[in-house]
Amino acid sequence: MTAIPAEPSAAAPAAPAIETTGLQASIGGSRILQGIDLNVPAASLTALLGRNGVGKTTTLRSLIGLVPGTGTIRVLGQDVAGWPTHKIIQLGVGYVPEDREVFGRLTVRDNLRLAEAGQAGQASRDMDYDGVYKLFPELKQRARQLAGTLSGGQQQMLAIGRVLLARRPLLLIDEPTKGLSPKFVSEVVDALERVRESATILMVEQNVHVVRRLARNVIVLDHGQVAHAGPASDLADEDLVRRLLGVAQ
Amino acid sequence: MTTFIAITVSGLALGAVYFLIASGLSLIYGLMDVLNFAHGVFLTLGAYAGWAVASHLSQQAGWMFLVTAVASAVAGAVVATLTEVLLIRPLYGNPVGQVLVTIGLDLALVGLLFGGFGSDSRSIAVPGWLTAVTVIGPERIPNGDFVSLGSGLAVLAALTWFLRGTRYGIIIRAGAENRDMVRALGIDVGRAFTVVFAVGGAAAGLAGLLNSVAFSSGLVDPTQGDTLLIFAFIVVVVGGLGSIYGAALSALLIGLVQTWVSFYAGSGASLAQLGNMSVVIVLAVVLVVRPRGLLGAS
Numbered sequence: 135m136t137a138i139p140a141e142p143s144a145a146a147p148a149a150p151a152i153e154t155t156g157l158q159a160s161i162g163g164s165r166i167l168q169g170i171d172l173n174v175p176a177a178s179l180t181a182l183l184g185r186n187g188v189g190k191t192t193t194l195r196s197l198i199g200l201v202p203g204t205g206t207i208r209v210l211g212q213d214v215a216g217w218p219t220h221k222i223i224q225l226g227v228g229y230v231p232e233d234r235e236v237f238g239r240l241t242v243r244d245n246l247r248l249a250e251a252g253q254a255g256q257a258s259r260d261m262d263y264d265g266v267y268k269l270f271p272e273l274k275q276r277a278r279q280l281a282g283t284l285s286g287g288q289q290q291m292l293a294i295g296r297v298l299l300a301r302r303p304l305l306l307i308d309e310p311t312k313g314l315s316p317k318f319v320s321e322v323v324d325a326l327e328r329v330r331e332s333a334t335i336l337m338v339e340q341n342v343h344v345v346r347r348l349a350r351n352v353i354v355l356d357h358g359q360v361a362h363a364g365p366a367s368d369l370a371d372e373d374l375v376r377r378l379l380g381v382a383q
Numbered sequence: 384m385t386t387f388i389a390i391t392v393s394g395l396a397l398g399a400v401y402f403l404i405a406s407g408l409s410l411i412y413g414l415m416d417v418l419n420f421a422h423g424v425f426l427t428l429g430a431y432a433g434w435a436v437a438s439h440l441s442q443q444a445g446w447m448f449l450v451t452a453v454a455s456a457v458a459g460a461v462v463a464t465l466t467e468v469l470l471i472r473p474l475y476g477n478p479v480g481q482v483l484v485t486i487g488l489d490l491a492l493v494g495l496l497f498g499g500f501g502s503d504s505r506s507i508a509v510p511g512w513l514t515a516v517t518v519i520g521p522e523r524i525p526n527g528d529f530v531s532l533g534s535g536l537a538v539l540a541a542l543t544w545f546l547r548g549t550r551y552g553i554i555i556r557a558g559a560e561n562r563d564m565v566r567a568l569g570i571d572v573g574r575a576f577t578v579v580f581a582v583g584g585a586a587a588g589l590a591g592l593l594n595s596v597a598f599s600s601g602l603v604d605p606t607q608g609d610t611l612l613i614f615a616f617i618v619v620v621v622g623g624l625g626s627i628y629g630a631a632l633s634a635l636l637i638g639l640v641q642t643w644v645s646f647y648a649g650s651g652a653s654l655a656q657l658g659n660m661s662v663v664i665v666l667a668v669v670l671v672v673r674p675r676g677l678l679g680a681s
Contacts, residue, residue, distance in 0.1 A: 200563055218566070219567055220571045235564045240557060244553050251554060251568070
């Protein structure tokens with residue numbers, strides 16, 4: 135995986151890490167995704183934006199089979215529509231869910247061991263514990279602590295550390311700064327800035343400032359469809375931001 | 384006083400048998416949300432497997448009982464694994480279907496046992512030391528009680544090691560919290576489901592043998608599992624759904640209360656069921672005072 139340039143460039147586009155055509159998904163009889171066409175280039179950080187309830191989280195979950203989706207879904211070059219979640223993840227996908235979803239009754243160390251268990255065919259010695267602990271030293275200090283007793287920011291570090299352990303090339307990260315104090319937002323953003331050098335990231339994020347700092351590309355959803363896709367510099371367009379995200383800059 | 388100690392040991396031994404049955408039920412419900420009404424017949428088949436193996440062994444050698452116990456556990460594990468793979472797996476996400484199929488399996492297998500072995504109880508051959516009593520001072524305590532209690536403690540220790548020290552154990556504990564997230568880490572939860580059924584079935588099979596030896600005069604009959612299953616469900620609810628340590632605590636409590644009340648209430652016909660009734664009273668009190676059970680998650 136090559137490092138991405140600091141600024142968007144006119145270099146030839148790499149093969150997409152994620153490609154969907156007409157992706158549809160329903161939850162409880164209500165159709166959330168109404169035919170999404172995604173193209174997430176490899177070796178980049180792409181932000182998925184949109185108002186509440188437009189289907190950002192459902193999009194991520196349908197990419198890994200947690201929400202059944204129809205349409206063409208290609209992840210890391212494989213047509214994964216209908217695959218069980220664990221098989222899609224084993225292609226090399228890491229998923230950091232909204233609200234972290236660490237295992238609260240397990241220790242920090244056991245949460246990481248669980249991530250190790252999900253890497254079929256990879257030996258323990260291949261796990262990047264050093265890299266994770268270097269990025270988040272607190273995780274090493276709190277290895278024996280129950281994850282449920284960590285603060286929100288520490289849980290987010292664990293949730294991200296869990297997917298970095300096995301050096302997965304594609305990360306799906308859902309609202310990494312949601313509900314965090316400014317101190318932890320800064321730490322998480324710093325960490326993601328380093329992580330994007332070695333992985334393709336599709337990140338749902340509401341904080342436009344964070345998106346501007348991290349993303350090369352943005353995709354904006356509205357009413358279960360892609361309303362806009364382009365370089366992150368498009369977020370300089372105040373009308374676009376106000377119209378699609380409903381926020382003033 | 385001397386009687387009280389012997390009765391207490393007997394109550395703890397009964398609790399150990401309840402724990403062996405309830406541990407599997409609790410693990411299965413905790414991870415998979417499956418109420419397995421066929422668990423009782425795993426126990427019965429384990430006892431019949433023990434009877435079949437013991438009848439072909441010389442019981443002169445005391446350690447042969449260990450072979451019998453292993454046969455019971457293996458029989459329970461095999462039947463439970465086949466049940467999960469063939470019947471439960473297609474019904475995940477369909478709790479009504481699971482309840483119906485496990486009740487149906489229980490009825491069918493009990494019917495087959497009646498057809499194959501008749502309604503007469505079979506007597507399991509056991510070594511002489513197992514039916515003897517150990518005299519400790521003024522106490523005369525049946526050796527079968529010690530074996531049941533020791534087996535319960537050994538299974539609790541083994542389960543603790545399994546759940547805390549092994550990869551599958553961590554997967555099972557995590558899966559009980561959030562199955563989707565376990566899948567999202569790349570883990571095939573379905574394989575863990577099979578392992579849980581096998582472990583639960585093995586404990587139930589062993590419980591079937593121990594119950595026959597320690598509490599049924601060495602006899603096994605086709606309906607013994609169904610009777611014990613009712614108490615095991617109560618143990619699981621009182622302990623807290625999905626909690627192994629809750630099941631252990633609750634099993635000892637219920638074993639003790641049932642045994643004490645049965646003994647001290649007397650043997651008159653109208654009093655004979657007081658022991659069983661006391662278990663239901665414990666259940667009612669716990670449900671009112673602490674609805675999530677003794678150690679259940681809030």
